Amino acid sequence: MEHLKMKTADMASENFEKLKALFPNCVTESLDKDGNPVRAIDKDLLMQEINSEVVEGQKERYQFNWPGKRDAIRKANAPTTMTLRPCKDESVDFDNTQNLYIEGDNLEVLKLLQNNYLGKVKMIYIDPPYNTGNDFVYNDNFKQDSETFLETSGMFDEDGNMTLQNFEKNSESNGRFHTDWLNMMYPRLKVARNLLSEDGVIFISIDDNEQENLKKICDEVFGQQNFVAELIWERAYSPKNDARFISNSHDYVLMYGRDIEKFTIGRLPRTEEANARYLNPDNDPRGVWKPSDMSVKTYNADCDYPITTPSGRVVEPPAGRCWRLSKKAFLERLQDNRIYFGSDGNSVPCIKRFLSELKFDGMAPTSILFYKEVGHSQEGAKEVVALFGDKGVFDGPKPVRLLRRLLTLANLKEDSIVVDFFSGSASTAHALLQQNAEKNTRCKFILVQLPELVSETKKYQGFSNICEIGKERIRRAGKKIKEESGEKAKDLDIGFRVLKLAESNMNDVYYKPADIDQGFLDKLDTNIKRDRTPMDLLFQVMLECDLELSSKIEEREINGKKVFFVNDKELVACFDENIDEATITEIAKLKPYYFVMRDSSLATDNVADNFEQLWNAYSKDTIRKVL
Numbered sequence: 001m002e003h004l005k006m007k008t009a010d011m012a013s014e015n016f017e018k019l020k021a022l023f024p025n026c027v028t029e030s031l032d033k034d035g036n037p038v039r040a041i042d043k044d045l046l047m048q049e050i051n052s053e054v055v056e057g058q059k060e061r062y063q064f065n066w067p068g069k070r071d072a073i074r075k076a077n078a079p080t081t082m083t084l085r086p087c088k089d090e091s092v093d094f095d096n097t098q099n100l101y102i103e104g105d106n107l108e109v110l111k112l113l114q115n116n117y118l119g120k121v122k123m124i125y126i127d128p129p130y131n132t133g134n135d136f137v138y139n140d141n142f143k144q145d146s147e148t149f150l151e152t153s154g155m156f157d158e159d160g161n162m163t164l165q166n167f168e169k170n171s172e173s174n175g176r177f178h179t180d181w182l183n184m185m186y187p188r189l190k191v192a193r194n195l196l197s198e199d200g201v202i203f204i205s206i207d208d209n210e211q212e213n214l215k216k217i218c219d220e221v222f223g224q225q226n227f228v229a230e231l232i233w234e235r236a237y238s239p240k241n242d243a244r245f246i247s248n249s250h251d252y253v254l255m256y257g258r259d260i261e262k263f264t265i266g267r268l269p270r271t272e273e274a275n276a277r278y279l280n281p282d283n284d285p286r287g288v289w290k291p292s293d294m295s296v297k298t299y300n301a302d303c304d305y306p307i308t309t310p311s312g313r314v315v316e317p318p319a320g321r322c323w324r325l326s327k328k329a330f331l332e333r334l335q336d337n338r339i340y341f342g343s344d345g346n347s348v349p350c351i352k353r354f355l356s357e358l359k360f361d362g363m364a365p366t367s368i369l370f371y372k373e374v375g376h377s378q379e380g381a382k383e384v385v386a387l388f389g390d391k392g393v394f395d396g397p398k399p400v401r402l403l404r405r406l407l408t409l410a411n412l413k414e415d416s417i418v419v420d421f422f423s424g425s426a427s428t429a430h431a432l433l434q435q436n437a438e439k440n441t442r443c444k445f446i447l448v449q450l451p452e453l454v455s456e457t458k459k460y461q462g463f464s465n466i467c468e469i470g471k472e473r474i475r476r477a478g479k480k481i482k483e484e485s486g487e488k489a490k491d492l493d494i495g496f497r498v499l500k501l502a503e504s505n506m507n508d509v510y511y512k513p514a515d516i517d518q519g520f521l522d523k524l525d526t527n528i529k530r531d532r533t534p535m536d537l538l539f540q541v542m543l544e545c546d547l548e549l550s551s552k553i554e555e556r557e558i559n560g561k562k563v564f565f566v567n568d569k570e571l572v573a574c575f576d577e578n579i580d581e582a583t584i585t586e587i588a589k590l591k592p593y594y595f596v597m598r599d600s601s602l603a604t605d606n607v608a609d610n611f612e613q614l615w616n617a618y619s620k621d622t623i624r625k626v627l
Helices: 011-022 043-050 069-077 106-117 146-152 177-195 211-226 327-335 377-388 400-409 427-439 456-460 466-489 518-522 534-544 581-589 605-618
Strands: 027-031 037-041 083-086 100-103 121-126 196-206 227-234 250-257 289-293 350-354 417-420 444-449 497-502 553-558 561-566 571-574 594-597 623-626
Touching: 011 037, 011 069, 069 177, 083 106, 083 534, 100 466, 106 177, 106 417, 106 444, 106 497, 106 534, 121 177, 121 400, 177 196, 177 211, 196 211, 196 227, 196 400, 211 227, 211 250, 377 400, 377 427, 377 466, 400 427, 417 427, 427 444, 427 466, 444 466, 534 561, 534 571, 553 581, 571 581, 581 605
Parallel strands: 100 444, 100 497, 121 196, 121 417, 417 444, 571 594, 594 623
Antiparallel strands: 027 037, 083 497, 196 250, 227 250, 289 350, 553 561, 561 571
8 A cells, every 4th residue: 555645745846747747858867966866957958948038147137036035935845744633622513614723834834735725715815914023923044944944943842732932023123124024925925826716816915014025926926917906995094193204094905816817806786876876867768877978088080970969959079089989880879769968959969878788797896995895993903892892802903894895806606715824813704704694605714823922911811822812703703693693694604623733643754764763763663643643643644635624524433443434435544453354344345535544553464465455356446545
C-alpha cells in the first residue's frame, strides 16, 4: 500500500511540472553549486518557444519590488507538514454543521485548505491589519525555509499547540515598516487566489497607509485585468474636528475577480426613489417609463436631421451635437410610440425607456458605500455590544450591513463558500448567517484567525484571545438570528466546527527517516505522536484525500474496531491495532473509495500477506493507503 504524504504540495515543483508538460524539450539537467545533478529549464529554448522578450538583469522594466519579495514568493510555494486538530468541545453542532472556525497562522491554514478547497470558494473577504503601527504581529525572519521557520518561530509549545511567545509588533520605528507588512500579505494573497472559483471574487479592506501597496500586490497576484473596483466606504458617522489637515472619514475595499470575464456582479434591489423616476404620463400600456435624452455629444452626420413635432414645430439638434438615433431608427421608434414630445406635443423629443424592459434586474452598485446604506464603524461596535453587553470587547469591528453589501456584490449561489482569513470579531459569519436566514440559502463560512492575546480588560471580561471572542460572537449571533427568524429559519445552520492548527501528527521519522539515528528509533514504537487521537489522524487524512473539512463523519464498530466513515463511503479509516482478516473483509465488502489505516495495524504477518488478495477479491478499485 502507498503511504500518505501527510504534507501539502510543493507549489514550485508543481509549477515546474506544468512547464515540463507544456515544453518538454526545455527540460534539461545541470549541476548545482555542489556539483550534484539537478533538473533545470533551458531558458534559451524556452524563450524560443514563447517568442517573447525576456527581461533580466539590470534592464529597465515596470515592476513592484521590495526587500524580501523573492523569499515571500518562496514562502507561498513551500509545502507544509502541519495539520488541523478538531476541537469538539468548542464547536457548535460539530457532527452536522458545514461551517468552519480555524485557529492558527492563516498562511499555513491557507496552504492546508488548498488540498480540499482548490477553486471552490466563491467569495473571500479579509480585513487585514492596516499597518498603522503595532496593529499586527509577525515573525521577523523571511529567509528561513518552512521547516526551520516552524522550529524557531515559537509558534508552538512542547505539545504542538499554537503560541505567540516569539512574535513581535510591527512598530512605526521599524526600519522595515512597509517591507514587513508586504512580506506578511503577499504570500497569503498568493495562496488565497488558488482557493477562488473561476467566478469568485475577493474583497480587502484597507486605509491610506497601505492602499497603494495593496493594489500593486493585487495587480500582480490576481492580474491587473481582474481589477473590479476600489470601493470607498464612508466609515465615520461624525468626522472628528481635530485633524491638522483633513479629517479622514473613509476606508477602501479593493475588489478583484479570479477571472473577470466569468464574474457577474450582484445587483442591488431597486429603491422606491429609483422607481419614482419612472412615470407614465401618456398611459402607455407597456407601463411606466423614464425619458432619455435624444441628443449626444459625439457627432455623426447621419444623425443630424430636423425633427417635426406633432404640433408642427421643427427641432434641430443642439449646436455641436447630433441625435442619438439615425433617421431610420427614429422613425421606427416613432411608429412604435417610443418617442415622447411632452404633454403639449411641442417639446424636444426624448426616448422612452420602460422599466419592464431593463436588461438587468435590480440596480447597478456604485463605488461609494455611504454609511446610511451600509453602516459605519460606530454601528459595528454597537452590534458587538448588543451581543455581549460589554463595551470594548472588540476594537473596530466592521458593521454587518457592510458585509451584507459585499455578499450581495459577490453574487453568491445557493450553497457558496465564503472565506475570511483575518476574521477578527467574526462579522463575516454574522452577516452570512443573517443572509442565509433571510434568503433561505445554505452558504457556508470558513473563518481563520490567529489566537492573538487580548488586553487585560478583555481578559477580565472572560476572553484570553481574539478567537474566543469570535467564536462566542457566532454562538450568540446564530442563536439570536434563529430566535428572531422563527419558523423560517428552523433549518438554519448556526453551528461551526472548531479546528486548531498544530504540528503534524507524525513523528519526525515519518518525514526524515534518513536523519534519524538508531538510538532514536529504538525509543519509538510508532510513527505517530503519542498525544494524538484517532480523530486528529482522520482530519489530517481528510486534508490529503481532498475531502472538505465539513464532511459528514460517522463512527461505526466493525468486529470490535472503531471505523470512521466520511461522506458515507468516500473515505473509510481505521486506526486501531490488531486488525484481522475478518475486519478487512467486512470493510472491503463496503467498497469505499479510500481506505486508510496505520502501517502497523494488521494483526499478524499472515493478515499482511493476504491483505491485497482480500481487497482484490471484494473491492479492487478502492484506493488503499497507510500512515
